[in-house]
Amino acid sequence: MAKIEGIVHRSPYIYRAYLKYCVTLFVLLMSIFACFSSAFAQSTSLVPPETTEKALRIAQKIEQQNLILKASISLEDLKLDTLPDAERLKVLRLLAMDTAFFRTNLSKSKIYTLYQKEAKQQNSARDMKITAIFDLQ
Numbered sequence: 001m002a003k004i005e006g007i008v009h010r011s012p013y014i015y016r017a018y019l020k021y022c023v024t025l026f027v028l029l030m031s032i033f034a035c036f037s038s039a040f041a042q043s044t045s046l047v048p049p050e051t052t053e054k055a056l057r058i059a060q061k062i063e064q065q066n067l068i069l070k071a072s073i074s075l076e077d078l079k080l081d082t083l084p085d086a087e088r089l090k091v092l093r094l095l096a097m098d099t100a101f102f103r104t105n106l107s108k109s110k111i112y113t114l115y116q117k118e119a120k121q122q123n124s125a126r127d128m129k130i131t132a133i134f135d136l137q
Helices: 011-036 049-064 085-100 108-121 125-136
Strands: 002-004 007-009
Touching: 085 108, 085 125, 108 125
Parallel strands: none
Antiparallel strands: 002 007
16 A cells, blocks of 8 residues: 555555456446347348349249250351451450350360450450450459
8 A cells, every 4th residue: 555644545456446347347248249239240131032032033944944045156157257357356255255154165265365366466455455354364
């Protein structure tokens, strides 16, 4: 205890007692909060249940009725040599997109190299950027 002119001063002891009391109260309040709050902040879906049910029904219908479209085009069937330059670049761009998203059975490497070659030949900045994205993929 600290003596100040004959008076016993107990504030350091009181401070320690209040500190223990505050820490205990804080832990108790945090444990109550943890018990009553949900485990995950986004436990409820942003998509309504009706939408989810509709999407599942549509997916089942697509699967059951085999409504998946796969283009059965070969590079020879396209006759790219007969097309004008702008049209050839457009067709190759579409084929590259289709092969990127697995909508065709064509060889990705062949389509990408043809598309890249045509983009450089026609000096199309847009298509060269797209081929750069495909290279990264």
